[in-house]
Amino acid sequence: DVKVTQSSRYLVKRTGEKVFLECVQDMDHENMFWYRQDPGLGLRLIYFSYDVKMKEKGDIPEGYSVSREKKERFSLILESASTNQTSMYLCASAKHRGLEKLFFGSGTQLSVL
Amino acid sequence: AQRVTQPEKLLSVFKGAPVELKCNYSYSGSPELFWYVQYSRQRLQLLLRHISRESIKGFTADLNKGETSFHLKKPFAQEEDSAMYYCALKSGTASKLTFGTGTRLQVTL
Structure with missing residues (x-):
């Protein structure tokens, strides 16, 4: 089965720090996504990418950037972490743009103090 | 803009009772609808797609374009159905x- 691996399960950072969240998938999927999951707000799309070096803004891109230098790796960057970015971050991948099925990572719980 | 509304944050039912998880959408074109599920301490995963018209773990969902709904249904709830549904x-x-x-969804004895 497809494996989507997020580098950290829990992360604690201080306000103003630069934060990198890494995601790697092992099935040669074209599409990769970053969502944040908050109670009562569901999943909200931050950024997505449908090819190497390509990126598209999702619904809440402010305060975030992404990098996709290799097909298997999609990084989420918080340039200057703020407390309102405390959240569960989920990475996902899909083979085709039809998005027949998204495969999710186990998530990174980020706390910004 | 497209929007998905799930009006209930929590649905509590007894084991063996019917389940209906509501989903309404707003989109003017031809939508594709999905249900994803997250069991405790597991990853979010696909449950079913409206295009497949399949039944997974006893769950079904019918796309109703007139009512812009895609409710998830199961005739008899099981304890193992307790999870977060998106x-x-x-x-x-x-x-x-x-x-x-x-x-x-919380299924109780």
Whole structure:
């Protein structure tokens, strides 16, 4: 089965720090996504990418950037972490743009103090 | 803009009772609808897609374009159905999914 691996399960950072969240998938999927999951707000799309070096803004891109230098790796960057970015971050991948099925990572719980 | 609404944050039912998790969407074109599920301490995973018209773990969902709904149903709830359920919408050629806020299903004895 497809494996989507997020580098950290829990992360604690201080306000103003630069934060990198890494995601790697092992099935040669074209599409990769970053969502944040908050109670009562569901999943909200931050950024997505449908090819190497390509990126598209999702619904809440402010305060975030992404990098996709290799097909298997999609990084989420918080340039200057703020407390309102405390959240569960989920990475996902899909083979085709039809998005027949998204495969999710186990998530990174980020706390910004 | 596309939108997915799940009006219930929590749905509590007894084991053996019917289940209906509500999902309404707003989108003017031809939508594709999905249900994703997250069991305790597990990853979010696809449960079913409206295009497949399949039944997974006893769950079914019918797309009703007139009512813009895609409710998830199961005739007899089981304890193992307790989980967080998210409805999701893919609009036209867009390469992204819009998720609802989720409904926690709690099946009690």
